[in-house]
Amino acid sequence: MTQTPTPPRKDLPQIVIVGGGYTGVCLAVQLVRQSRQALAITIVEPRAQLGQGMAYSTRDPDHRLNAPAFVHTALPQDAWHFTRWCQAQGLHTQDPEAWRPDGARYMRRSDFARYLADTLQAHAQGAANGCHITHCQDEATDALRTSSGWAVHTRAGQVLPADMLLLATGNPPLRLPAPFAPQWATHPAVIENAFDAPRIRAIDRQARVLVLGGGLTSRDVLASLLRQGHQGPIVVTSRRGLMPRPQAPALPVLSQIDLPGVLDALPGGVLLDRLANPVPEFLQQVGRPFNVRALLRALRQRIRQVEAEGQSWFQPFDEMRDALWQLWPQLPLLEKQRFLKRLRVWYDVHRYRSVPHTDDWVQQACDRGQLQFRAGRVQSVQSAASGHGMQVSLQTAAGSGCSSEVFATLINCTGLDTAAGMAGDPLLAALTVQGHVRLDDCHLGLAVDANCCALAADGQAQPDLRVFGPTTLGTFGDPMGAMFIAGHVYRIVPDVLRHLQRGGLNPGK
Numbered sequence: 401m402t403q404t405p406t407p408p409r410k411d412l413p414q415i416v417i418v419g420g421g422y423t424g425v426c427l428a429v430q431l432v433r434q435s436r437q438a439l440a441i442t443i444v445e446p447r448a449q450l451g452q453g454m455a456y457s458t459r460d461p462d463h464r465l466n467a468p469a470f471v472h473t474a475l476p477q478d479a480w481h482f483t484r485w486c487q488a489q490g491l492h493t494q495d496p497e498a499w500r501p502d503g504a505r506y507m508r509r510s511d512f513a514r515y516l517a518d519t520l521q522a523h524a525q526g527a528a529n530g531c532h533i534t535h536c537q538d539e540a541t542d543a544l545r546t547s548s549g550w551a552v553h554t555r556a557g558q559v560l561p562a563d564m565l566l567l568a569t570g571n572p573p574l575r576l577p578a579p580f581a582p583q584w585a586t587h588p589a590v591i592e593n594a595f596d597a598p599r600i601r602a603i604d605r606q607a608r609v610l611v612l613g614g615g616l617t618s619r620d621v622l623a624s625l626l627r628q629g630h631q632g633p634i635v636v637t638s639r640r641g642l643m644p645r646p647q648a649p650a651l652p653v654l655s656q657i658d659l660p661g662v663l664d665a666l667p668g669g670v671l672l673d674r675l676a677n678p679v680p681e682f683l684q685q686v687g688r689p690f691n692v693r694a695l696l697r698a699l700r701q702r703i704r705q706v707e708a709e710g711q712s713w714f715q716p717f718d719e720m721r722d723a724l725w726q727l728w729p730q731l732p733l734l735e736k737q738r739f740l741k742r743l744r745v746w747y748d749v750h751r752y753r754s755v756p757h758t759d760d761w762v763q764q765a766c767d768r769g770q771l772q773f774r775a776g777r778v779q780s781v782q783s784a785a786s787g788h789g790m791q792v793s794l795q796t797a798a799g800s801g802c803s804s805e806v807f808a809t810l811i812n813c814t815g816l817d818t819a820a821g822m823a824g825d826p827l828l829a830a831l832t833v834q835g836h837v838r839l840d841d842c843h844l845g846l847a848v849d850a851n852c853c854a855l856a857a858d859g860q861a862q863p864d865l866r867v868f869g870p871t872t873l874g875t876f877g878d879p880m881g882a883m884f885i886a887g888h889v890y891r892i893v894p895d896v897l898r899h900l901q902r903g904g905l906n907p908g909k
């Protein structure tokens with residue numbers, strides 16, 4: 401990978417991708433693979449290694465992908481690309497714990513990051529079409545319109561010209577929720593960012609720990625704590641006390657995948673096919689316009705049907721999830737808001753399923769009475785009278801009682817709030833002030849059209865400013881998982897290339 405200061409070739413169309421996590425890597429790779437003309441692609445990313453982002457920068461070997469390897473690929477046209485890479489790296493001997501008895505393998509997220517870096521490297525230089533990719537290790541702080549496109553400004557003072565600006569700024573940093581005042585973020589007993597590995601490692605093994613939030617981030621934290629031999633009590637609290645559901649049983653073929661010839665015989669386009677499927681019949685039948693209650697009724701009915709046939713809820717739920725990018729835009733705003741208020745938390749626990757390895761650790765800790773899950777919310781917090789730790793008032797979900805307890809450490813696993821995170825990203829803040837981007841109607845991220853063109857403050861779609869990944873949550877409903885991001889990028893890149901080929905300038909320029 402070329403790193404600046406080697407400048408990208410000026411005679412080629414310039415594409416600047418801001419954000420070098422999974423989404424940024426998928427974009428660069430698809431641009432190289434799908435373009436018929438040479439392109440100079442620059443990824444602006446402050447991290448030294450591309451492909452890591454927030455999700456895959458962890459070095460903790462117990463932080464694993466939350467679904468089997470084959471739904472994780474940089475090339476959605478080849479669902480088994482990562483699986484093949486794992487075989488070539490000999491990971492089946494280096495990481496035997498990845499394998500579950502049913503044949504599914506849950507690889508380490510750090511290995512997935514290495515795979516992404518390798519895949520990017522393979523596309524970075526000398527592509528037959530003349531495309532090349534450069535890593536500008538810096539943070540984008542502003543982007544100004546010019547007569548020919550964009551001028552992207554970076555923290556270190558570089559100015560990168562761009563015919564096309566692609567935003568892949570991803571997940572916002574975790575932030576402490578109310579009732580914590582901002583000064584709690586720096587309190588010695590508080591770990592605001594659950595991904596702060598050195599601070600998690602430094603927790604006293606006997607400490608009484610409070611984990612805020614019950615989703616997959618808290619599962620990562622529990623895996624780290626329990627593996628490092630934590631012995632003190634741990635309380636996990638979330639508003640409703642809901643837990644991530646376990647993963648679906650593996651496809652039978654996964655147990656044979658290392659046998660000669662099996663992998664080569666599998667269809668590469670299986671993920672793209674799943675995403676291209678029309679909205680499933682049982683949801684079509686609810687009629688239009690869609691409303692959340694009718695969709696939920698249809699889903700429940702379908703689940704009852706398949707359960708009567710000896711199957712489980714996974715199949716209908718996953719069919720709905722795979723079609724959500726088509727369903728969500730058809731819901732009226734009021735229905736979206738109703739879903740977000742009442743049902744999102746239920747959707748999330750079925751959607752973001754736990755890694756079986758962590759489930760084992762969690763179960764054992766619950767069985768020996770070390771780990772407790774509680775439904776409720778933090779009502780108030782103050783420094784403990786002893787001067788160590790904090791005194792926390794926890795109100796139970798039913799509102800029936802309140803307990804006041806002292807914890808030595810609090811780990812925040814909540815607050816992946818894209819809209820709030822946008823305000824903290826200098827580039828997104830600058831683009832918002834200039835009116836080039838605006839929040840979507842649900843206030844979950846940036847407003848885009850069906851081709852990921854950013855919608856300006858006046859509602860106009862900008863074909864040379866596109867947004868991909870988690871920041872498009874409000875428009876597509878569930879663009880969060882690797883497979884959805886890769887599929888989405890694959891689908892939209894042809895439109896990006898068409899626009900470049902036309903030399904198309906934004907009407908606002």
Ligand SMILES: Cc1cc2nc3c(=O)[nH]c(=O)nc-3n(C[C@H](O)[C@H](O)[C@H](O)COP(=O)(O)OP(=O)(O)OC[C@H]3O[C@@H](n4cnc5c(N)ncnc54)[C@H](O)[C@@H]3O)c2cc1C
Nearest residue numbers: 419421422423453454455465466540569570571869881882
């Ligand atoms: C902890 C965690 C675990 C996950 N595990 C899985 C999983 O197992 N399987 C799955 O399918 N999905 C998983 N996901 C979902 C995940 O969101 C996607 O898979 C994907 O990683 C999102 O990638 P991204 O590049 O859009 O965002 P990010 O990973 O957040 O990367 C965004 C990058 O943009 C950079 N950036 C931001 N602003 C700027 C700027 N102004 N200038 C320059 N660079 C900037 C950041 O430094 C960052 O590296 C997980 C998510 C999280 C948070």
